[in-house]
Amino acid sequence: MKIQEIREIIKLVDNSSIDEFTYESEGTKVKLKKSGSTVSASAPVQASAPAAEPAAQPAKAPVSTPAAKAEELISEEAPEVPAAQEENMHKILSPMVGTFYQSPSPEEEAYVQPGTKVSADQVVCIVEAMKLFNEIEAEVDGEIAEILVKDGQLVEYGQPLFLVKTK
Structure with a gap:
């Protein structure tokens, strides 16, 4: 399952009246639980994941704003651009x-x-x-x-x- 697909699921659950959602496929399990204004996301991946991408660590954390914070659990960090750059x-x-x-x-x-x-x-x-x-x-x-x-x-x-x- 790709990160973009997980993000889409988070958005759909966030915008729906569903309180809990679980999805399992090919050794990947995504569980979203929403109660009040809190969302938990859990996405363990088996060690037999394709060698092309490193196995993701299980992520589980309560967050305060459902869509924005839940995406932080699965987003990759962008490398920082050096602050002191030439003008050209x-x-x-x-x-x-x-x-x-x-x-x-x-x-x-x-x-x-x-x-x-x-x-x-x-x-x-x-x-x-x-x-x-x-x-x-x-x-x-x-x-x-x-x-x-x-x-x-x-x-x-x-x-x-x-x-x-x-x-």
Whole structure:
């Protein structure tokens, strides 16, 4: 089960009159319980999870605001962008929530690497959302200084993906 799917379930339960929800599939169990203004989320994953992604730790915590706090239990932390940056750095931001991919397919090379010269209309990555693969363009002419997210990582709207050194 993907993180995005779990988030959708949290939103649906939060907006419904359901007080408790349990879902089990292929060794993954998600249990949501809502009483008053408190939501608990539990998502243990068996150690036999695919080797491509590390097994998630069980998460269980009461939260005060159902939708916002419950998402914190399953969200991945975005790497911090250094505060002191040169003035000629441009951030390429994610235009949507989705999964970041550096290449058009697993067998192909990444669109860009640090040091790659890019033009404004050049594709630098793909953000997949709901089975739609959206090509993200560089937006500026310059050189890729840093890739701020990992391949296959869930990204949020407005999250910085790349730093581009502009001329």
